[in-house]
Amino acid sequence: MEHIVIIGNGISGVTAARHIRKLSAKKITIVSAESDYFFSRTALMYVYMGHMKFEHTQPYENWFWKKNRIDLKKGYVENIDTENSTLHFTEGDLLTYDKLIIATGSKPNKFGWPGQDLEGVQGLYSKQDLENLEVYAPNNKVCKRAVIVGGGLIGIELAEMLHSRNIPVTFLVRESSFWNGVLPNKESELINREILSNGIDLRLSSNLKEIKSDENGKAKSVIIEETGEEIFCDFVGLTAGVSPNIDIVKNSNIETGKGFKVNRYLETNISNIYAIGDCAEQQEAIGNRRPIEAVWYTGRMMGETVAQTICGNRVEYKPGHWFNSAKFFDIEYQTYGWVWAQPKDNEARFYWEHESSKKCIHINYDKNTREFIGINTFGIRMRHEFFDKILSEKQTVEHVLEHLTNANFDPEFYKLYEKEIVAKFNAENNTNIQLKKKSWKRIFQVN
Amino acid sequence: MKHIQNIGLGLFLVGLSIFTSLIFIGKYEVTPEVLENIINNKGIKSELFINSMKSNVVGKEFSNPFTFSSSMISALETANESHKQNSEWDKVIWDKPHSFAYEIVKQSGNGIIKENKWLFWWLTFGLGILGALMYIIPAVIVKGPPGIKNNGIWFNAATNRGWVGWLVFIFLVGFYLLLYFRPSYIVNWTYIVDPISENLSGNLASQWFLYGFLYCVVMTVMAVRMYIKYRHNKYQILRTTSVLFFQIVFAFLIPEILVRFEKPWYDFKNAFPLDYDFFFSWNLDQLIASGGLGLFILIWGIVLTVVIVPVMVYFFGKRWYCSWVCGCGGLAETLGDPYRQLSDKSLKAWKLERWLVHGVLVFVLMMTGFTLYAYFSGAEGVLGIKTQTIQDIYGFLIGSIFAGVIGTGFYPIFGNRVWCRFGCPLAAYLGVVQRFKSRFRITTNGGQCISCGNCSTYCEQGIDVRAYAQKGENIVRSSCVGCGICSAVCPRGVLKLENGPEKGRINPTEILLGNDVDLMDLVNQK
Numbered sequence: 001m002e003h004i005v006i007i008g009n010g011i012s013g014v015t016a017a018r019h020i021r022k023l024s025a026k027k028i029t030i031v032s033a034e035s036d037y038f039f040s041r042t043a044l045m046y047v048y049m050g051h052m053k054f055e056h057t058q059p060y061e062n063w064f065w066k067k068n069r070i071d072l073k074k075g076y077v078e079n080i081d082t083e084n085s086t087l088h089f090t091e092g093d094l095l096t097y098d099k100l101i102i103a104t105g106s107k108p109n110k111f112g113w114p115g116q117d118l119e120g121v122q123g124l125y126s127k128q129d130l131e132n133l134e135v136y137a138p139n140n141k142v143c144k145r146a147v148i149v150g151g152g153l154i155g156i157e158l159a160e161m162l163h164s165r166n167i168p169v170t171f172l173v174r175e176s177s178f179w180n181g182v183l184p185n186k187e188s189e190l191i192n193r194e195i196l197s198n199g200i201d202l203r204l205s206s207n208l209k210e211i212k213s214d215e216n217g218k219a220k221s222v223i224i225e226e227t228g229e230e231i232f233c234d235f236v237g238l239t240a241g242v243s244p245n246i247d248i249v250k251n252s253n254i255e256t257g258k259g260f261k262v263n264r265y266l267e268t269n270i271s272n273i274y275a276i277g278d279c280a281e282q283q284e285a286i287g288n289r290r291p292i293e294a295v296w297y298t299g300r301m302m303g304e305t306v307a308q309t310i311c312g313n314r315v316e317y318k319p320g321h322w323f324n325s326a327k328f329f330d331i332e333y334q335t336y337g338w339v340w341a342q343p344k345d346n347e348a349r350f351y352w353e354h355e356s357s358k359k360c361i362h363i364n365y366d367k368n369t370r371e372f373i374g375i376n377t378f379g380i381r382m383r384h385e386f387f388d389k390i391l392s393e394k395q396t397v398e399h400v401l402e403h404l405t406n407a408n409f410d411p412e413f414y415k416l417y418e419k420e421i422v423a424k425f426n427a428e429n430n431t432n433i434q435l436k437k438k439s440w441k442r443i444f445q446v447n
Numbered sequence: 448m449k450h451i452q453n454i455g456l457g458l459f460l461v462g463l464s465i466f467t468s469l470i471f472i473g474k475y476e477v478t479p480e481v482l483e484n485i486i487n488n489k490g491i492k493s494e495l496f497i498n499s500m501k502s503n504v505v506g507k508e509f510s511n512p513f514t515f516s517s518s519m520i521s522a523l524e525t526a527n528e529s530h531k532q533n534s535e536w537d538k539v540i541w542d543k544p545h546s547f548a549y550e551i552v553k554q555s556g557n558g559i560i561k562e563n564k565w566l567f568w569w570l571t572f573g574l575g576i577l578g579a580l581m582y583i584i585p586a587v588i589v590k591g592p593p594g595i596k597n598n599g600i601w602f603n604a605a606t607n608r609g610w611v612g613w614l615v616f617i618f619l620v621g622f623y624l625l626l627y628f629r630p631s632y633i634v635n636w637t638y639i640v641d642p643i644s645e646n647l648s649g650n651l652a653s654q655w656f657l658y659g660f661l662y663c664v665v666m667t668v669m670a671v672r673m674y675i676k677y678r679h680n681k682y683q684i685l686r687t688t689s690v691l692f693f694q695i696v697f698a699f700l701i702p703e704i705l706v707r708f709e710k711p712w713y714d715f716k717n718a719f720p721l722d723y724d725f726f727f728s729w730n731l732d733q734l735i736a737s738g739g740l741g742l743f744i745l746i747w748g749i750v751l752t753v754v755i756v757p758v759m760v761y762f763f764g765k766r767w768y769c770s771w772v773c774g775c776g777g778l779a780e781t782l783g784d785p786y787r788q789l790s791d792k793s794l795k796a797w798k799l800e801r802w803l804v805h806g807v808l809v810f811v812l813m814m815t816g817f818t819l820y821a822y823f824s825g826a827e828g829v830l831g832i833k834t835q836t837i838q839d840i841y842g843f844l845i846g847s848i849f850a851g852v853i854g855t856g857f858y859p860i861f862g863n864r865v866w867c868r869f870g871c872p873l874a875a876y877l878g879v880v881q882r883f884k885s886r887f888r889i890t891t892n893g894g895q896c897i898s899c900g901n902c903s904t905y906c907e908q909g910i911d912v913r914a915y916a917q918k919g920e921n922i923v924r925s926s927c928v929g930c931g932i933c934s935a936v937c938p939r940g941v942l943k944l945e946n947g948p949e950k951g952r953i954n955p956t957e958i959l960l961g962n963d964v965d966l967m968d969l970v971n972q973k
């Protein structure tokens with residue numbers, strides 16, 4: 001029986017395994033050094049915050065694996081012998097495979113800062129990171145101040161986490177406004193305000209120069225590049241992005257760039273080796289997507305795709321329309337299609353913000369064809385299905401606004417803002433769009 | 448703010464301690480007049496009992512309700528035993544011993560509590576309410592701006608099955624055991640609500656009045672907590688207001704006022720088979736004897752169960768009852784909210800749930816069938832089983848132990864919907880309708896789920912919501928009470944409770960949006 005080995009028990013590896021099992025009776029082994037069972041990395045923050053216990057982050061009960069004949073092996077793969085199709089583990093044991101899927105994920109970036117390996121300095125990626133956080137920042141007695149370096153999605157999550165335990169946080173953001181490489185200014189500023197209103201000491205346009213050590217080799221302060229200011233702290237979180245975890249191939253002939261280079265079939269240059277998820281790098285970018293996409297959904301889709309290929313139905317990885325979501329303290333964010341930080345030449349924008357400054361939407365569309373390109377929505381939930389359909393059908397911005405009631409996904413009885421939004425659009429664009437009533441027929445596409 | 452909270456907690460605990468210690472204070476003495484009264488009212492013919500009371504109880508002062516009740520109960524039991532042996536059936540006292548004792552004790556207590564009912568009301572209920580509110584209200588500031596703030600729930604010994612949880616468990620179980628099985632021990636509690644009862648129904652408070660009043664108070668105070676916790680979520684606010692309204696007006700005020708006008712005590716929203724004794728002969732007789740209103744109640748009760756309940760479930764899901772109207776649900780959603788994360792999400796628990804809850808439904812339907820058969824045919828029982836026996840077993844096992852002692856007592860251990868999930872026959876009935884014929888579902892928002900697990904953790908019904916959401920499937924489960932908390936706690940806006948067309952409601956395939964459409968077709972072909 002063909003033996004499929006998967007390195008990495010994250011969302012991509014596990015999705016691949018589940019789908020291979022659905023499609024075939026092949027022998028499947030998942031290898032991981034991090035945890036016994038698959039858990040949801042995205043939920044690490046809620047464990048530290050006390051919303052959940054670690055076991056709640058595990059999407060499948062422990063019996064699931066045996067029942068589905070998916071073998072789990074705990075161990076760290078040190079080397080891949082591609083000639084003999086064999087994995088070498090740190091512990092010295094070996095495992096042979098017929099096909100190998102590499103799904104090793106990412107690791108936090110470290111840019112060679114002095115002091116980056118001191119005690120009390122860490123990223124937020126793995127289960128071990130979570131455990132170390134409990135050692136160095138369990139409460140505001142042990143950790144009188146924390147400094148977070150890097151203003152991305154993980155940085156703001158870490159800020160929220162520490163804040164939940166009343167630990168004062170200084171948040172160093174290299175950019176002039178939070179995440180403004182991705183978010184347009186208005187949204188970015190809205191999030192700046194949210195961060196500040198939660199009492200976080202937000203420092204924009206601030207780079208880390210070095211982390212200073214105390215006599216025991218533990219971090220005691222950070223120095224800011226621009227001002228030379230020294231901030232005393234007991235914990236430093238490094239959250240300046242992640243990059244593919246390719247440590248494993250140091251001595252092998254698998255082709256890498258930043259990540260494992262794969263073609264559209266998620267195949268590496270070695271015929272029986274595939275790479276998926278955070279660690280995979282597309283040889284050529286797909287559409288407007290980046291060659292490496294370190295997001296949950298990408299790993300899941302790649303896992304589904306590679307399972308088909310491995311089970312004899314070779315298919316291309318063809319992701320659909322881009323979508324994503326996040327939460328910034330109390331403000332939820334969803335995006336469908338593309339809304340770049342800076343509009344492109346052919347693009348026009350429409351922005352609406354609620355007076356509370358906690359809700360806004362930003363629509364991107366083509367100036368000439370009026371085609372809807374994407375939407376950012378903050379503090380209002382919207383329907384994925386609605387926008388997916390709009391994007392596939394290449395509908396106009398007017399069509400979207402006309403049917404905006406169908407897009408709303410907030411809980412029942414929530415206040416609706418579509419009227420206000422459409423009125424603003426009409427006023428700004430001299431249009432006369434009439435908001436249509438909510439229609440179940442359209443929402444569910446029942447005929 | 449923390450100080451106010453601590454003082455509040457202190458006051459609450461003082462109030463609770465006084466309340467608890469009331470059981471042990473006061474004095475009890477049966478005067479010859481009281482005995483005379485009881486003998487006449489109950490038509491007691493047992494001279495054995497009367498003599499034993501006269502020589503062992505009457506005129507003696509007891510300093511606690513325990514020895515007092517037990518001496519009366521032993522008098523009653525010895526008398527009954529010898530009457531039964533001699534087949535003197537008319538002399539046997541058929542009352543349940545502890546209810547019988549309750550009536551005497553209620554008339555025989557005296558001392559400081561009975562003389563200062565309002566004072567003790569303030570020292571117990573008053574302090575408790577004040578303290579609880581002082582603890583709850585500062586959360587507006589302490590917990591930060593509106594939003595989901597479940598911080599530290601799993602670190603807190605009160606909410607993670609820690610020692611506080613176990614203490615609360617012991618207290619609640621103790622309370623229910625006394626309430627159901629030893630009412631004669633808690634007459635002092637009933638004294639302090641006598642004035643309120645007299646104002647409403649004109650009668651002195653029974654243990655059931657005490658329970659109803661306490662229920663309303665607890666729900667109101669804990670509703671304040673809900674209003675603060677979910678002040679950003681209108682669904683939660685409206686739902687909380689609705690259960691509170693139905694509890695106070697329908698389950699408490701209207702029935703008491705009915706009694707004042709010498710009508711039968713009836714809770715108009717309490718539908719059969721949750722209201723399991725609706726078709727018991729004593730209830731039917733009472734209703735039929737109460738003229739127009741009684742007849743109306745009889746018809747209403749049947750229409751409620753047969754027509755209104757299923758039709759509403761068709762349009763809105765079982766949530767309209769379970770988390771907008773029902774009293775059990777009301778307590779679970781207010782007092783029980785801090786414990787919702789303790790429900791068991793395992794597949795095993797789901798299996799157990801289906802056996803138990805449908806088992807209880809079958810049990811109640813059989814019991815009712817037997818009862819009605821006996822009622823109309825005049826038979827004592829069916830198939831050699833006395834209907835009375837079946838009713839007693841159901842009342843004891845399901846009505847008292849399951850619904851009360853386990854249902855509420857186990858909040859801090861098994862979560863707040865143990866009864867609703869595993870035991871309630873009405874929920875089982877509503878669930879069948881919801882699963883197979885309803886417009887209600889929880890829609891999953893395409894591919895947005897990140898499998899974080901908040902929804903499953905906070906589902907009080909132990910539904911593994913994530914298992915559906917991460918596949919892009921809608922959640923259509925018979926046990927979902929539509930509390931809306933899964934949707935509230937989801938950090939990615941994945942879940943929406945809604946009523947829509949039946950078509951496409953259940954989508955049991957892996958429809959993950961954002962993926963290649965052709966691939967999805969393949970995946971779904973299987």
Ligand SMILES: Cc1cc2nc3c(=O)[nH]c(=O)nc-3n(C[C@H](O)[C@H](O)[C@H](O)COP(=O)(O)OP(=O)(O)OC[C@H]3O[C@@H](n4cnc5c(N)ncnc54)[C@H](O)[C@@H]3O)c2cc1C
Nearest residue numbers: 008010011012032033034076077104105277278294295296
């Ligand atoms: C805190 C945090 C929050 C996030 N939130 C979101 C979010 O809200 N939305 C979103 O879209 N994405 C989010 N992400 C990103 C998302 O979690 C990742 O994209 C996703 O988990 C990647 O999955 P993966 O399966 O590719 O890799 P991983 O989940 O990283 O799994 C790789 C596994 O392989 C193991 N491994 C690596 N090398 C070896 C080896 N040599 N031997 C054995 N085992 C090895 C690793 O230990 C790890 O267990 C978040 C990430 C983090 C850290």
Ligand code: SF4
Nearest residue numbers: 906927928930931933
């Ligand atoms: S599935 Fe959601 S709405 Fe239904 S009972 Fe569970 S938490 Fe409440």
Ligand code: SF4
Nearest residue numbers: 896897899900902937
């Ligand atoms: S809470 Fe939301 S994102 Fe998390 S598992 Fe549930 S549905 Fe998915």
